[in-house]
Amino acid sequence: MAISRWVFLIAAGLLPGLAQAAEIDGSTLSVLWGVPFAGILLSIALVPLFAPVFWHHHFGKVAAAWALAFLVPFAAVFGLGAAGVSLVHALLAEYIPFVILLAALFTVAGGIHVRGNLHGSPGLNTAILAIGAVLASFMGTTGASMLLIRPLVRANDNRKHVAHVVVFFIFIVSNAGGSLTPLGDPPLFLGFLKGVDFFWTVGHIYQETLFLIGSLLAIFYGLDHWYYHRREERLPVDPTPDSRSIGFDGKVNFALLGIVVALVLLSGFWKSPVAWSIAGTPVGLPGLVRDLGLLAVIAASLSLTPRQVHADNQFSWGPMQEVAKLFAGIFLTIIPVIAMLKAGTQGPFGAVVSAVTRADGSPDPAMYFWATGFLSAFLDNAPTYLVFFNTAGGDPAVLMTTLAPTLAAISAGAVFMGACTYIGNAPNLMVKAIAEERGVKMPSFFGYMLWSVGILVPLFVAITFIWFV
Numbered sequence: 001m002a003i004s005r006w007v008f009l010i011a012a013g014l015l016p017g018l019a020q021a022a023e024i025d026g027s028t029l030s031v032l033w034g035v036p037f038a039g040i041l042l043s044i045a046l047v048p049l050f051a052p053v054f055w056h057h058h059f060g061k062v063a064a065a066w067a068l069a070f071l072v073p074f075a076a077v078f079g080l081g082a083a084g085v086s087l088v089h090a091l092l093a094e095y096i097p098f099v100i101l102l103a104a105l106f107t108v109a110g111g112i113h114v115r116g117n118l119h120g121s122p123g124l125n126t127a128i129l130a131i132g133a134v135l136a137s138f139m140g141t142t143g144a145s146m147l148l149i150r151p152l153v154r155a156n157d158n159r160k161h162v163a164h165v166v167v168f169f170i171f172i173v174s175n176a177g178g179s180l181t182p183l184g185d186p187p188l189f190l191g192f193l194k195g196v197d198f199f200w201t202v203g204h205i206y207q208e209t210l211f212l213i214g215s216l217l218a219i220f221y222g223l224d225h226w227y228y229h230r231r232e233e234r235l236p237v238d239p240t241p242d243s244r245s246i247g248f249d250g251k252v253n254f255a256l257l258g259i260v261v262a263l264v265l266l267s268g269f270w271k272s273p274v275a276w277s278i279a280g281t282p283v284g285l286p287g288l289v290r291d292l293g294l295l296a297v298i299a300a301s302l303s304l305t306p307r308q309v310h311a312d313n314q315f316s317w318g319p320m321q322e323v324a325k326l327f328a329g330i331f332l333t334i335i336p337v338i339a340m341l342k343a344g345t346q347g348p349f350g351a352v353v354s355a356v357t358r359a360d361g362s363p364d365p366a367m368y369f370w371a372t373g374f375l376s377a378f379l380d381n382a383p384t385y386l387v388f389f390n391t392a393g394g395d396p397a398v399l400m401t402t403l404a405p406t407l408a409a410i411s412a413g414a415v416f417m418g419a420c421t422y423i424g425n426a427p428n429l430m431v432k433a434i435a436e437e438r439g440v441k442m443p444s445f446f447g448y449m450l451w452s453v454g455i456l457v458p459l460f461v462a463i464t465f466i467w468f469v
Contacts, residue, residue: 136177373417
């Protein structure tokens with residue numbers, strides 16, 4: 001990937017000056033250092049809407065341009081050493097583990113094909129959404145979405161009204177279902193990399209998750225039942241013949257999925273004193289074993305999965321390449337933003353810190369929930385999680401104990417509200433594109449928001465008053 005080449009070339013050029021590096025004091029930075037971060041997020045949000053062809057061919061170059069817009073001035077002002085330390089830390093501590101896990105889940109899910117023709121009824125559709133919600137926390141929202149969206153659309157291809165089925169699929173499987181483990185959604189895995197325990201999230205926001213998913217399933221069943229029993233809702237002939245038995249192809253990938261879960265768990269529980277320092281960034285043996293194991297899983301999946309399974313799933317590396325390129329730029333441009341947020345009220349973003357802080361100086365979980373959620377809906381929930389994780393102090397030991405309600409609010413806001421727009425979470429647009437390829441007339445960007453505002457926002461208000469006030 002082109003973006004990887006320039007990232008590592010820059011790293012190589014900066015390494016000689018690392019010995020002179022020092023940690024940057026965020027309170028001394030100008031808010032202008034946050035412009036590249038805001039620029040890349042706004043590019044992700046707006047350019048695909050207004051210039052989709054340009055974005056499709058040049059999103060990697062756009063990400064690279066914003067990354068360089070930060071890195072080159074940063075090196076000029078603070079020195080090659082400081083820029084090099086920041087770059088290496090972003091790559092080794094966050095970006096590379098993040099992308100390797102996503103690639104492993106993406107590959108394993110792409111190697112499982114659900115064959116056969118189901119018949120979409122309110123009960124069956126609700127069951128598929130419920131199963132997807134459970135799977136999402138173990139194979140990721142991307143993996144669960146890619147596994148189930150095609151059979152779900154195929155099951156309902158004899159119905160006139162299918163858009164609402166896909167909309168609720170995005171709500172439940174592509175977002176809310178991934179809220180219980182670091183495997184489920186990118187923001188939670190970033191928290192795991194920062195030191196949040198693997199099972200912390202399931203122990204602290206399972207009630208909010210059950211409430212949200214249970215409410216959405218109930219609303220969906222009522223709505224789908226109403227559509228299903230309308231006159232002339234179903235076509236006289238099912239476009240998909242019942243020619244094959246229902247089952248799974250590429251079953252070996254279920255075993256590989258178990259290995260992915262085991263590797264991530266191992267890296268969380270295994271405490272080893274063995275570590276290497278690379279430009280000041282510690283690389284521990286457990287994390288190294290996890291990442292090398294995940295790469296082996298990717299190789300095994302590609303080798304063992306029959307080609308026909310990938311063909312049936314229309315598997316390609318396009319979505320994964322887009323995520324890898326965009327997040328390379330995001331993880332670099334967020335460096336000064338995190339430094340400024342760590343400076344608290346003394347930094348350039350003191351107003352943001354004050355807005356989510358009560359008069360007595362303690363964090364306000366309700367404000368963290370909505371601030372994290374709002375930005376997750378319109379930007380991207382992974383970097384948004386990082387921003388507010390650091391706004392709350394960035395110390396996982398404190399956030400998991402003394403400030404547990406705050407970390408719960410950040411986690412819930414990032415995962416839940418990523419469903420509010422097509423651009424809030426990576427699987428949203430992927431699911432929309434697959435549905436449209438199969439003839440489903442999906443709502444426009446703002447049409448989808450009417451669904452999310454009308455259905456999700458009242459549930460978020462209820463969650464706020466029940467758990468975060």
